[in-house]
Amino acid sequence: MNKSDIKILLVDDEPDILEIVGYNLRNEGYQTFTAENGLEAIKSAKKNMPHLILLDIMMPEMDGIEACEKIRKIKSLENVLIAFLTARGEDYSQVAGFEAGADDYITKPIKPKVLVSKIKSLLRRLKSEKESEDSLKIGDIVIDRDEYVVYKAGEKISLPRKEFELFSLLTSRPGKVFKREVILDTVWGNEVVVGGRTIDVHIRKLREKIGDNHFKTVKGVGYKFVLLEKEK
Numbered sequence: 683m684n685k686s687d688i689k690i691l692l693v694d695d696e697p698d699i700l701e702i703v704g705y706n707l708r709n710e711g712y713q714t715f716t717a718e719n720g721l722e723a724i725k726s727a728k729k730n731m732p733h734l735i736l737l738d739i740m741m742p743e744m745d746g747i748e749a750c751e752k753i754r755k756i757k758s759l760e761n762v763l764i765a766f767l768t769a770r771g772e773d774y775s776q777v778a779g780f781e782a783g784a785d786d787y788i789t790k791p792i793k794p795k796v797l798v799s800k801i802k803s804l805l806r807r808l809k810s811e812k813e814s815e816d817s818l819k820i821g822d823i824v825i826d827r828d829e830y831v832v833y834k835a836g837e838k839i840s841l842p843r844k845e846f847e848l849f850s851l852l853t854s855r856p857g858k859v860f861k862r863e864v865i866l867d868t869v870w871g872n873e874v875v876v877g878g879r880t881i882d883v884h885i886r887k888l889r890e891k892i893g894d895n896h897f898k899t900v901k902g903v904g905y906k907f908v909l910l911e912k913e914k
Contacts, residue, residue, distance in 0.1 A: 703767070
């Protein structure tokens with residue numbers, strides 16, 4: 683996919699932020715759209731179908747957390763990348779952001795070149811249009827990597843991108859313990875700084891959707907995916 687084909691929606695109630703970030707992204711060749719609150723963000727996202735949304739948290743009308751949650755429920759936008767770009771750096775704010783379905787959490791202030799680098803890292807996760815369908819079957823679970831969808835016993839389970847990538851990693855080798863640092867590097871990339879509870883939040887959400895017994899915690903090491911006896 684060419685840069686000129688990639689659409690990025692910038693959401694912030696500060697005009698200066700929209701102008702500076704938009705200017706740097708357009709210089710990189712990306713298409714940009716803007717919104718000044720969560721309600722405008724949802725309308726723009728439905729209309730323009732962006733590949734990435736950069737979302738502030740503290741905004742009038744509707745804050746970024748609520749906007750992210752609502753966007754994640756829109757079928758046509760379920761695979762859009764969402765990154766918070768906010769001055770809120772507290773751990774609880776980061777956890778809330780990831781629980782809302784964000785793929786990344788970037789704290790302001792940040793130098794434009796560093797932000798562009800992070801955005802490039804995020805966009806590398808976009809699947810090429812030329813990639814063919816890739817699916818994996820494990821027990822009664824089918825993982826469709828082309829559509830970012832999981833089927834369990836025939837029931838479709840839609841996962842946000844980061845949950846899907848974490849699930850794909852763990853199921854790539856059932857029974858293998860993946861260390862926390864390996865998970866962070868593989869799923870979030872070494873350019874992305876996330877809070878220590880990020881993995882735990884995503885594992886908890888996977889347990890709720892896929893089944894608690896499939897995920898085992900190895901204290902002080904990491905996590906593994908296991909097949910139940912009846913599935914072997």
